[in-house]
Every structure is written in C-alpha cells, then in structure tokens.
Amino acid sequence: MSNNVVATCPTVKRRLISMVYESLLGFAVLFLPFLIFEIATHASHAPLIEHMRQALAFVVLGFYFIHQWTRDGQTLAMKTWRMKLVGANGGPVSPRAAAVRYLLSWMWILPALLVALALDLHRWPALGAILAGILLWSLTAFLDKDRQFLHDKLAGTRLMQLPPLPKKKKAAAPV
Numbered sequence: 001m002s003n004n005v006v007a008t009c010p011t012v013k014r015r016l017i018s019m020v021y022e023s024l025l026g027f028a029v030l031f032l033p034f035l036i037f038e039i040a041t042h043a044s045h046a047p048l049i050e051h052m053r054q055a056l057a058f059v060v061l062g063f064y065f066i067h068q069w070t071r072d073g074q075t076l077a078m079k080t081w082r083m084k085l086v087g088a089n090g091g092p093v094s095p096r097a098a099a100v101r102y103l104l105s106w107m108w109i110l111p112a113l114l115v116a117l118a119l120d121l122h123r124w125p126a127l128g129a130i131l132a133g134i135l136l137w138s139l140t141a142f143l144d145k146d147r148q149f150l151h152d153k154l155a156g157t158r159l160m161q162l163p164p165l166p167k168k169k170k171a172a173a174p175v
Helices: 014-041 047-071 074-080 095-108 108-117 123-145 150-155
Strands: 083-087 157-161
Touching: 014 047, 014 074, 014 123, 047 095, 074 083, 074 123, 083 095, 095 108, 095 123, 095 150, 095 157, 108 157, 123 150, 150 157
Parallel strands: none
Antiparallel strands: 083 157
C-alpha cells in the first residue's frame, strides 16, 4: 500500500456514520445545480420536470463521487472519518472502477425504493422500507472475510481505514 495506508477495513458502524455525513454533504453538492434548475424550470412539478430533477441529482452526485474517488480516493466525509478508497491492488481507483462503484452504490436504496413503489408505500412506511434496505445492504459486509461491502467487491475497490493523525504537541508555556 502506498502513502502509509494501514491495511484494515473501517468498521461497518464507522462507514454507516460516515454515510450519514456524506448524505448531508450531498445536499450541499446539489444545492447550486438545483437552484439553477429550479429557476430555469420555474420550479415546475410536471412529470417530465420531476424526472429531469431526479436525473440531475443522479448525474451531479455521480460526477462528485467519481471525481473525488479518482482524485485522491476520498470525499470530505471520508477524510473526516479517516477512510480511503483504493483499487483492489491498493493503488488509485480508476475512473471505470469509480463509475461502477457509483452505479452499484445505488443498491443501498434502489431495491427498497422498488419495494416501496410496488407496495404503494408513502411517507413513513416508505422511509422504513428504505432504512430496512440500507440495513440489509450493510449486512453484505459480513459475507466478506475483509468486511468489504458487496458494491466494493463487485467494483474492484476497497475501503481502507487510515491511521489516526499524529497528536499535536502543546507548546511550552513561557517562563
């Protein structure tokens, strides 16, 4: 491994907490493109505009994640939680692997969304289905000896836990 990356996988709990932070950052990433889109479409809720809004979110988030993962293997949330995405060989993530990982990462919620749609669930029951889907997908880590999630295994990527930052020494008080 390069850059002194410790060859351990972050705990599932740590990765799930990081995902909560990542979702908050996702809203920030979407803010400006959505503001421009809403102004351009006069905040219409016509069915075609709703689908365009969903496509915009998918594309903007895709650019963000693929760029961050291929640039230095980390998003801001991953930096905060001391995690790094690497290729299966421990090197940088290729654009292809990052794109495959992004597409596969939708498996966290897509099956649950389809179940909610099929069962005509709304509001709290739909949210419950999505949370259940996230919980079930997180269990895929326990199918792998290295505790990697299924989307990382399929994309040929690995999440690594970085070592803690060195503690800063306190400056000596003047005498």
